[in-house]
Amino acid sequence: MSMNTEKIQMKTPLVEMDGDEMTRILWQMIKDELILPFVELKTLYFDLGLPERERTKDAVTVEAAEAARELGVAVKCATITPNRQRVEEYKLSEMWKSPNGTIRAIMDGTVFRAPILADMEMFRPLVRGWKKPITIARHAYGDIYKATEYRVPEAGRAELVFTNTDGQETYRQTVYDFECPGVLQGSYNKDSSIRSFAHACFRYALDVRQDLWFSTKDTISKQYDQTFKLIFQEIYDTEYKADFERLGLRYFYTLIDDAVARVIRSEGGFVWALKNYDGDVMSDMVSTAFGSLAMMTSVLVSPDGKYEYEAAHGTVTQHYYRYLKGAETSTNPMATIFAWSGALRKRGELDGTPALCDFADKLEAASLKTITDGIMTKDLIGLLSEDYLKKVQAEGRTVEPVTSAVFLSMIRRRLEASL
Ligand code: NAP
Numbered sequence: 001m002s003m004n005t006e007k008i009q010m011k012t013p014l015v016e017m018d019g020d021e022m023t024r025i026l027w028q029m030i031k032d033e034l035i036l037p038f039v040e041l042k043t044l045y046f047d048l049g050l051p052e053r054e055r056t057k058d059a060v061t062v063e064a065a066e067a068a069r070e071l072g073v074a075v076k077c078a079t080i081t082p083n084r085q086r087v088e089e090y091k092l093s094e095m096w097k098s099p100n101g102t103i104r105a106i107m108d109g110t111v112f113r114a115p116i117l118a119d120m121e122m123f124r125p126l127v128r129g130w131k132k133p134i135t136i137a138r139h140a141y142g143d144i145y146k147a148t149e150y151r152v153p154e155a156g157r158a159e160l161v162f163t164n165t166d167g168q169e170t171y172r173q174t175v176y177d178f179e180c181p182g183v184l185q186g187s188y189n190k191d192s193s194i195r196s197f198a199h200a201c202f203r204y205a206l207d208v209r210q211d212l213w214f215s216t217k218d219t220i221s222k223q224y225d226q227t228f229k230l231i232f233q234e235i236y237d238t239e240y241k242a243d244f245e246r247l248g249l250r251y252f253y254t255l256i257d258d259a260v261a262r263v264i265r266s267e268g269g270f271v272w273a274l275k276n277y278d279g280d281v282m283s284d285m286v287s288t289a290f291g292s293l294a295m296m297t298s299v300l301v302s303p304d305g306k307y308e309y310e311a312a313h314g315t316v317t318q319h320y321y322r323y324l325k326g327a328e329t330s331t332n333p334m335a336t337i338f339a340w341s342g343a344l345r346k347r348g349e350l351d352g353t354p355a356l357c358d359f360a361d362k363l364e365a366a367s368l369k370t371i372t373d374g375i376m377t378k379d380l381i382g383l384l385s386e387d388y389l390k391k392v393q394a395e396g397r398t399v400e401p402v403t404s405a406v407f408l409s410m411i412r413r414r415l416e417a418s419l
């Protein structure tokens with residue numbers, strides 16, 4: 001073993017946000033097996049597990065998000081968003097808000113979701129032409145998520161009225177003269193939020209050295225969507241064009257329906273920025289087509305360049321209940337490992353500590369190598385391509401799922417060999 005006995009040093013701590021259920025178990029296993037033996041880990045630890053959120057009346061979530069703003073890089077474990085059933089299960093005094101929602105509001109960020117691709121021959125995306133990852137950048141503010149809706153009960157006039165802060169009515173327009181019952185919706189967005197979204201997208205694309213696509217329906221929505229398009233174009237022209245051209249990258253605006261058709265025909269390898277609802281829908285489409293939620297990473301990027309890394313999936317509750325009964329589970333830790341490696345790499349970049357970036361690269365490589373060596377958790381077995389399974393069969397082998405613990409130990413073996 002060529003392993004260097006000296007641990008890699010860190011300058012600035014990461015903000016570490018622990019979470020719930022199966023992912024909390026994986027979190028500790030990942031740290032013990034893959035991080036602590038190799039890195040002199042410095043973190044500012046916040047326990048966002050539901051019991052601690054209850055104990056602190058959710059203050060811990062706000063403190064963690066503020067620490068992330070301050071230190072610039074955070075790594076987060078999946079957490080329970082309480083619903084009525086969870087209020088009973090955890091005897092909560094209140095139905096605490098989604099931690100991700102709280103953190104997003106404080107960091108004012110854009111969420112980027114990207115698939116982890118192990119081997120395109122082993123796991124064929126459902127869209128045959130896709131060869132490289134497609135990252136979805138979802139604007140996580142406003143639109144229908146903050147809309148005011150009305151179930152129109154009878155005939156009558158619906159109007160759009162604007163009154164300025166001086167109390168003057170400056171705009172009034174008939175939306176529709178209803179002759180029968182119907183539905184009505186008023187949604188909004190803010191220039192400041194659209195600008196933040198645009199900056200986060202351009203920065204992220206430069207960061208990962210990929211083209212940026214943006215799509216709306218501006219031909220139909222001549223004020224609302226058009227405003228998004230114009231703000232993106234203005235910010236691109238004035239602040240990012242030179243950098244994009246220097247790196248040979250492209251900013252590409254097109255109508256959303258045209259974009260959908262092009263995405264399906266593409267090879268992938270770009271960032272696709274989308275309005276809130278479009279991003280919600282398209283990220284599920286893209287992650288399903290690439291294979292598995294357990295192989296999707298997610299990073300929240302604020303307009304001033306603060307980063308929070310996490311897995312795109314939840315706390316994998318059903319596996320946790322089996323774990324509590326003493327069963328060994330085969331839960332896939334890849335997205336959580338990549339949240340750690342993403343955060344460590346970013347910390348290394350910001351602090352100018354290349355050894356940390358190098359470690360992150362090697363951790364990812366060892367994790368991918370484990371899978372391409374045919375060692376994987378149960379969820380991935382079902383996604384193997386027919387060609388791969390035929391090849392394995394021809395060699396007289398089978399692919400059997402391993403437990404999370406075995407999977408992590410196999411990654412560790414490969415990681416040690418590469419250090
Ligand atoms: P989930 O935890 O993502 O799990 C849904 C199903 O997807 C699992 O039952 C499992 O399928 C499969 N799966 C997800 N991740 C996997 C992994 N790493 N390895 C193997 N299989 C995996 O979603 P959920 O059940 O809807 O939500 C559970 C809890 O997570 C909820 O309390 C929710 O509030 C929370 N949540 C948190 C976040 C976050 O913190 N970012 C995001 C989403 C949900 P099988 O059971 O078929 O194996």
Ligand code: MG
Nearest residue numbers: 280281283284
């Ligand atoms: Mg969705």
